[in-house]
Amino acid sequence: MCIVVTKSPPEIVRPSEPVTTAAANGKIIFSPLDRPLVILPVVVLQVFEHPIHEPVETIRWGLSRALVHYYPLAGRLAAGEGNEDVHIDCTGEGVTFVAASANCTIKQLMRDIDGGLPDPSTAVQRELIVDYPAYGFGRADSLIQMQVTTFTCGGFVVGVTWNHGAADGFGIAQFLQSIGELARGLPSPSVIPVRCDESIQAMPLSPSLVMAAKQFMYGVKPTKLALHSIIIPWRMINGIRGPSCTVFEAVAAALWRCRTRVVMSDPDAPTVLAITVNSRKYMGVKDGYYGNCATVQMAVARSGAVADGDMMEVVRTIRRAKEEIPERLKKGDVIGDLTKEQVAGYEGVLLVTCWRNIGFEAVDYGGGRTARVMTTYEQSLVRPMCVVCLPSEREEEEGARVLSSCVTAHHADAFLREIATL
Structure with missing residues (x-):
């Protein structure tokens, strides 16, 4: 069958409450390990087979709450004079969010993807993520772009594209785990997030x-x-x-x-x-x-x-x-x-x-852990x-x-x- 994904217009999800930043001048200075990656987009797709109540609304709500704790991810790229000193401005502008639905079950999706060997063109996977700049993030782009796609069986896929300069794979998995915890009703994330660390900034x-x-x-x-x-x-x-x-x-x-x-x-x-x-x-x-x-x-x-x-x-x-x-x-x-x-x-x-064991497999939005992790x-x-x-x-x-x-x-x-x- 031909899989059709219907998307709603993109919206912006902001932190659920005002944030007072601890960062100096409200900006996050990129570390030496961040700087080579400040425009690179990375994609993770998480497949969940078990239904949860209103997955789009549940995850949107958890995302908004998580951005209070991970406020730099709601900011934007910025630079000083002469395009020097690229950093994150903690503006609280939010992240891009898209609600979508597909006309098939999760099992049909997996058959389509796995049946595409030897060369899956990623056409299906690309429908499950927000369109992003092919050649990297710009200053106007949100650092996180998330799409939640529901399927006829009740399962859903969470597709996340992030700016690699803002977080690495372990970091974004930690962020997604926090969204899941808050979406399930926990009062705060089990791991206290840290974005600035002197040992990284001081690397020789x-x-x-x-x-x-x-x-x-x-x-x-x-x-x-x-x-x-x-x-x-x-x-x-x-x-x-x-x-x-x-x-x-x-x-x-x-x-x-x-x-x-x-x-x-x-x-x-x-x-x-x-x-x-x-x-x-x-x-x-x-x-x-x-x-x-x-x-x-x-x-x-x-x-x-x-x-x-x-x-x-x-x-x-x-x-x-x-x-x-x-x-x-x-x-x-x-x-x-x-x-x-x-x-x-x-x-x-x-x-x-x-x-x-990077952490993507441990995310739970309320119906159990991830059944499969993909990327493109x-x-x-x-x-x-x-x-x-x-x-x-x-x-x-x-x-x-x-x-x-x-x-x-x-x-x-x-x-x-x-x-x-x-």
Whole structure:
């Protein structure tokens, strides 16, 4: 069937009561970890199978109450003279909210999405989120854009697009958990939110390192990448995992191998796996901090070793990169060294970010926790990357879900064949 999503006009949801900001001059200064991400849109879609009473009104009400505690997210981007000193103005202007309905059940939606393999164009997913600027957030845009879509079975999907400079994945998951708690009638969030933390602001990062992080995020040459929804089966994951190998390490190693086999021809050329790592425990930030606290670690190896060598050695290469995090942070190094060719190139670098246990799966608006978490993104905005371990209630039956945008259409069939033979 043709799935039709009918949307109401966008509205603005503001904090439910006036807020007195604790921020100096009513503004939030971006930390060195925020600055490279201040225009980047990120999407999370949460699928809920069990009905709740009036989901649109319930979530809108919880959102309005949560913005009292997370008042910076109701603000807008601003800058000082000469477009310098980009920051959040705590204006309380609110966030964009859209109510929508679909002419199908949640199960029909999932069949449509999963049946779109090998290349779901994300047309359905894009209908479940508020339209956002494809090339990043501007100053007039709200930092959060939320859409609640109800389905004929009573289930619903919450689609959230946020400005990555305002919060990282753990932070926005914390925010959504707070919306759920307040929507369920709790008097206040169980976690007290913190947006400014001195340990982050005081990081010994030079302007050149911040620029290097921006070049890593945006410096890649425009390349049209194919989008694939992939499941890495448990039999493969369990075949790799040893006593100390995590699910993420096994999945990342498998993807790195499959892509390297397809896109690299010189076995002696270096290949890089860039891993985003939640670094809260290494930096000692306050509980409840929801700003950006992720660093990028580089696992580097010969392409021949990754493509055809011992898989456990590939896992050990990934683990060693993770073990270097504390020492790198002491030096103020939040991103590893790459050559100009690697930064801009297609073949040599794969970025992997993990959404396992990030917190999206724990959100409950009143009918139970999230049944499935999805995402989508503009391929033109990012380098070759994979979002791995997307939470799903069916994960135990199937394996680890991955949204992959790491190969061109030219390499897509070969990449999928490699995945299928794992």
